[in-house]
Amino acid sequence: MTAARRKHLGPLVLIAPAAVLLGVFLVLPYLNIVVMSFRMAGQGTPYGPGFTTGNYTKFFADSFYLLQVANTLWIGLLTTAICLVVGFPVAWQLARGNMRFRALAYGLVLSPLLVGIVIRSYGWTILLGNNGLINRTLTGMGLIDRPLPLMYNALGIVIALVHVFLPFMILPIMAGIQGVDPSLESAARSLGASRFTAFRRIVLPLCTPGIQAGCILVFVLSLSAYVTPSLIGGLRVKTMAVTVVDALIDTFQWPWGSALALMLSVTGALCVVVFARLTRMKWKVARP
Amino acid sequence: MKRPVLTLYCLLVYAFLLAPILVVVGASFNAGNFLTFPPQGLSLRWYVTFFHNDVFMRAIRTSLWVAAVATVISGTIGTMAALYYVQHAGRWKETVRIAMLAPLLLPEVLTAIALLFFVYAIGIGTTTMIGMVAGHVLITLPFVFINVSASLESFDPSWDMAARSLGADRLTRFRRIMLPLIKPGVIGGALFAFIISFDTFTISFMLKGIGTSTLPIQLFDYLRTNFTPEAAAVSTVSILLTLVVVIVSEKVLGLRIHRF
Numbered sequence: 001m002t003a004a005r006r007k008h009l010g011p012l013v014l015i016a017p018a019a020v021l022l023g024v025f026l027v028l029p030y031l032n033i034v035v036m037s038f039r040m041a042g043q044g045t046p047y048g049p050g051f052t053t054g055n056y057t058k059f060f061a062d063s064f065y066l067l068q069v070a071n072t073l074w075i076g077l078l079t080t081a082i083c084l085v086v087g088f089p090v091a092w093q094l095a096r097g098n099m100r101f102r103a104l105a106y107g108l109v110l111s112p113l114l115v116g117i118v119i120r121s122y123g124w125t126i127l128l129g130n131n132g133l134i135n136r137t138l139t140g141m142g143l144i145d146r147p148l149p150l151m152y153n154a155l156g157i158v159i160a161l162v163h164v165f166l167p168f169m170i171l172p173i174m175a176g177i178q179g180v181d182p183s184l185e186s187a188a189r190s191l192g193a194s195r196f197t198a199f200r201r202i203v204l205p206l207c208t209p210g211i212q213a214g215c216i217l218v219f220v221l222s223l224s225a226y227v228t229p230s231l232i233g234g235l236r237v238k239t240m241a242v243t244v245v246d247a248l249i250d251t252f253q254w255p256w257g258s259a260l261a262l263m264l265s266v267t268g269a270l271c272v273v274v275f276a277r278l279t280r281m282k283w284k285v286a287r288p
Numbered sequence: 289m290k291r292p293v294l295t296l297y298c299l300l301v302y303a304f305l306l307a308p309i310l311v312v313v314g315a316s317f318n319a320g321n322f323l324t325f326p327p328q329g330l331s332l333r334w335y336v337t338f339f340h341n342d343v344f345m346r347a348i349r350t351s352l353w354v355a356a357v358a359t360v361i362s363g364t365i366g367t368m369a370a371l372y373y374v375q376h377a378g379r380w381k382e383t384v385r386i387a388m389l390a391p392l393l394l395p396e397v398l399t400a401i402a403l404l405f406f407v408y409a410i411g412i413g414t415t416t417m418i419g420m421v422a423g424h425v426l427i428t429l430p431f432v433f434i435n436v437s438a439s440l441e442s443f444d445p446s447w448d449m450a451a452r453s454l455g456a457d458r459l460t461r462f463r464r465i466m467l468p469l470i471k472p473g474v475i476g477g478a479l480f481a482f483i484i485s486f487d488t489f490t491i492s493f494m495l496k497g498i499g500t501s502t503l504p505i506q507l508f509d510y511l512r513t514n515f516t517p518e519a520a521a522v523s524t525v526s527i528l529l530t531l532v533v534v535i536v537s538e539k540v541l542g543l544r545i546h547r548f
Contacts, residue, residue, distance in 0.1 A: 126311050160308075163304065
């Protein structure tokens with residue numbers, strides 16, 4: 001080996017462990033799951049011999065599953081929209097506000113990320129249940145006679161998901177707003193633009209990448225969320241991720257579960273592509 | 289405060305973010321047999337019950353063990369990859385970055401299922417911890433990579449050349465120039481890896497074997513059938529453990545976390 005070759009190969013040692021890890025424990029499993037989705041159902045085993053497209057035809061033939069995908073997408077969309085509306089003013093204040101307690105406020109936004117998702121969902125069951133804190137307080141004050149149905153429905157799931165994923169919306173938007181020079185706004189204002197026009201024409205277009213990153217992150221995360229829908233939705237409202245995991249854990253239908261999981265992921269990816277087209281996104285993998 | 293409406297609105301959002309966490313902590317001191325409101329007096333009885341509950345104690349040990357092992361492995365591999373990415377990747381830079389972030393961009397539920405089938409396909413199944421640890425390394429790797437490569441962005445190759453022209457060998461250059469630069473990134477990344485691993489659910493849920501449930505799994509199982517405040521005590525201890533890790537790294541090691 002020549003010295004030049006060796007010099008070129010030397011640094012590859014640095015990337016080799018990561019490449020092997022990703023190759024063996026990410027690429028191969030993903031190839032395997034695609035193959036698995038075309039296998040036959042087994043008799044008393046996770047999967048049988050032979051291949052079929054039956055898992056996919058079953059999915060498209062049964063309106064139950066299509067409806068469930070639609071339901072999951074709806075919950076994801078609602079969660080994303082609410083996160084955006086709730087989070088934007090907070091991101092704005094964090095980026096631009098003259099606050100004495102900015103570090104504290106930033107810590108408050110980050111703090112839910114340090115608490116496990118099971119614990120946070122559990123907190124919501126304490127708050128939202130029929131005998132939960134909110135319903136007890138309201139009945140105690142004599143405002144309602146019967147408990148409000150806050151849990152075991154889509155409403156409860158969306159409330160808890162907004163809580164779980166809100167930081168993922170606030171942080172990229174905050175970074176986006178911080179990247180916009182405030183003097184651009186002043187310039188627009190001095191040229192006679194109203195405060196709203198300056199915001200709409202100057203600030204909003206410039207911080208769009210942050211908004212896009214936040215929306216995609218929250219949408220994708222809420223589609224594959226398992227714990228929150230499972231604890232809050234109970235047996236009554238099931239999202240796709242819950243159905244998939246239960247199909248694998250409880251009934252061991254591996255090929256069917258694989259097909260369902262892949263269909264959910266492909267649908268989610270399609271939604272992201274449509275979103276990117278609609279908002280004229282510049283494709284550059286967003287820095288998380 | 290210039291804009292009272294905006295400030296008030298933000299305070300409400302912060303309250304919303306903290307509410308479920310505070311409620312859990314508050315519920316853990318409930319003396320009653322069930323989570324009732326208002327609480328039937330204050331007590332630490334559920335902490336005592338929890339500390340005598342072998343199932344939960346074993347789960348905490350498993351969680352800490354898996355998180356420690358995963359942090360060491362992904363800290364090492366991620367740091368090496370970040371060094372390659374910043375200094376040697378050349379025209380492969382973007383490819384390396386996307387590949388390293390892939391575990392973060394792919395849905396965790398799909399990754400977990402794919403890994404479960406894979407460990408059975410290669411014959412190790414869930415009787416060993418290999419699958420679970422591999423999964424934890426996979427999902428924590430991007431966080432180490434992001435933090436270390438961010439801390440390397442300010443690196444100027446001429447410093448390295450200067451040291452070289454002054455006669456420093458490769459090891460000395462790494463120890464005296466590179467290491468101090470990447471140290472905050474490595475610590476921040478490792479801290480993040482530890483917390484993510486300690487709290488992660490889906491990967492552990494799919495890849496757990498018999499008796500290798502982590503704390504979030506055990507808590508989830510418990511919550512499906514039980515309604516005593518013991519779960520709140522378990523949660524509070526788990527939150528405290530995370531806080532201790534964060535505060536210790538902040539005070540002792542002086543960390544700086546890049547992004548999230």
